[in-house]
Amino acid sequence: xxxxxxxxxxxxxxxxxxxxxxxxxxxxxxxxxxxxxxxxxxxxxxxxxxxxxxxxxxxxxxxxxxxxxxxxxxxxxxxxxxxxxxxxxxxxxxxxxxxxxxxxxxxxxxxxxxxxxxxxxxxxxxxxxxxxxxxxxxxxxxxxxxxxxxxxxxxxxxxxxxxxxxxxxxxxxxxxxxxxxxxxxxxxxxxxxxxxxxxxxxxxxxxxxxxxxxxxxxxxxxxxxxxxxxxxxxxxxxxxxxxxxxxxxxxxxxxxxxxxxxxxxxxxxxx
Numbered sequence: 001x002x003x004x005x006x007x008x009x010x011x012x013x014x015x016x017x018x019x020x021x022x023x024x025x026x027x028x029x030x031x032x033x034x035x036x037x038x039x040x041x042x043x044x045x046x047x048x049x050x051x052x053x054x055x056x057x058x059x060x061x062x063x064x065x066x067x068x069x070x071x072x073x074x075x076x077x078x079x080x081x082x083x084x085x086x087x088x089x090x091x092x093x094x095x096x097x098x099x100x101x102x103x104x105x106x107x108x109x110x111x112x113x114x115x116x117x118x119x120x121x122x123x124x125x126x127x128x129x130x131x132x133x134x135x136x137x138x139x140x141x142x143x144x145x146x147x148x149x150x151x152x153x154x155x156x157x158x159x160x161x162x163x164x165x166x167x168x169x170x171x172x173x174x175x176x177x178x179x180x181x182x183x184x185x186x187x188x189x190x191x192x193x194x195x196x197x198x199x200x201x202x203x204x205x206x207x208x209x210x211x212x213x214x215x216x217x218x219x220x221x222x223x224x225x226x227x228x229x230x231x232x233x234x235x236x237x238x239x240x241x242x243x244x245x246x247x248x249x250x251x252x253x254x255x256x257x258x259x260x261x262x263x264x265x266x267x268x269x270x271x
Contacts, residue, residue, distance in 0.1 A: 005041040005183035009172035013192040015049030015088060016250050022095065022237065027254040028149075029101035041144045041183060043175060044103075045152045046092060047168040049199060052076075052083040053166070072127040072165040080165050081107075092151050103149040108156030109163060111139045114171065116156035116164050130156045130164025132171065135178035144183075160256035169219040169231070173238050187243050188263075189231060190251035195264035196232070200225045211267045212236060232266065239268035 014020050031040055031230070055237065056079050058064050064071035072080065085107040096103040108114030108130075116130030143150055152175070154168040169189065176187040195206035215232060218224045224232065235246040249263025 002182070002184040003041060005043070005185045006188060007043045007045065007172055007176040007179065008188040008190065008254070009047075009168055010190040010251055011047040011168070011192075012049035014190060015046060016051075020252065021092075021143060024254060025092065025095045025101075026099050027252075029096055029099035030063060030090045033252065037044055041064050041147075043140070043144075043150045043152065043179070045154070045168050045172040045175065046084075046088060048080060048088065049085045051088065052080045055079050066124055066126075067127065068254060069129075070165070071125070072129050074128065077128045077165060079165060080159075081155055081163055085155045089151060089153040096149060096151070100145065101149055103151050104143060105151045105153065107153045107163075108166070108171075112136050112154075112157075112159070113139055114156045114166070115159055115164055117125060118162070118164060128164050130158070130166040132156065132166060132174040132237055135175055135183060137178050139181060140175070141182055148213045152230070166260070170256055173234050176238055176243045177241040180244065186245040187238050188189070188246060188247045188249065188254075189235070190254075191231075192250070193249055194250045194262070195248055196224070196228060208262050209265050209267055212269050235266040236268075239266065 001246060010024065014024050017117060028042065031042055051239065052062060056076060059079070061079060063076065088104040093103045093105040106113050109118060114132060116132050119126045119129045119131050123137045152171055154166050154171055156164045156166045158164060159214045172187060177183050179185055195243040196210060198205040198207060199254050210232070220228070231248060238246055245268040247263045248266070
């Protein structure tokens with residue numbers, strides 16, 4: 001029987017709110033399972049929040065967004081590396097240490113943890129944006145086996161000396177898929193809502209479980225709002241690649257996840 005591993009992704013709604021971040025990290029530090037108790041293996045992947053954009057404005061570095069995606073030019077890459085892999089990452093690690101959770105902060109270049117390549121697109125030059133090629137599972141497992149929580153910033157590298165800005169959702173998914181060969185992995189996407197909602201304006205309409213068949217029904221009936229579809233597509237892709245469970249939930253409800261009483265659980269088709 002494989003040991004349990006949580007891979008949890010948090011976004012700007014938590015990063016940008018000091019109170020929410022502190023509450024979440026306390027829950028993350030004390031995360032346990034009913035069978036294994038405290039000390040469960042865990043990896044946290046964080047996004048960048050608004051700090052990089054604010055710093056770019058102060059420095060006069062113009063930010064370009066095409067189809068909702070940030071273009072990462074050379075100057076922007078310097079800023080996001082400083083903010084994501086520097087201040088935000090190390091602040092999270094320090095707060096976890098304060099909550100008696102031994103943690104290490106990494107970006108993809110550290111220990112050759114995440115290898116990526118510069119995105120190629122026929123029409124759009126995204127600059128120094130990276131798409132993931134490989135995860136160093138040997139390194140990650142060695143840290144987890146020492147009961148060290150891993151905190152990933154969304155910066156990768158190409159083994160040719162080039163850092164790359166990489167989507168945090170993608171990193172979480174690729175890490176979860178790679179580690180599923182070694183662990184029983186639950187991938188958790190923290191979200192500003194309480195889960196996937198039948199009514200996007202009503203936080204009480206959480207759908208507890210979504211199967212592939214139900215997902216297609218919801219899309220056909222246009223009951224899934226557009227912004228959630230990529231997350232759900234990624235969730236099913238992760239399940240197809242060996243991840244045991246995917247949960248979409250509000251980060252503040254993290255403690256309830258281990259007993260299955262919070263968020264939306266995405267379920268793989270029966271084999």
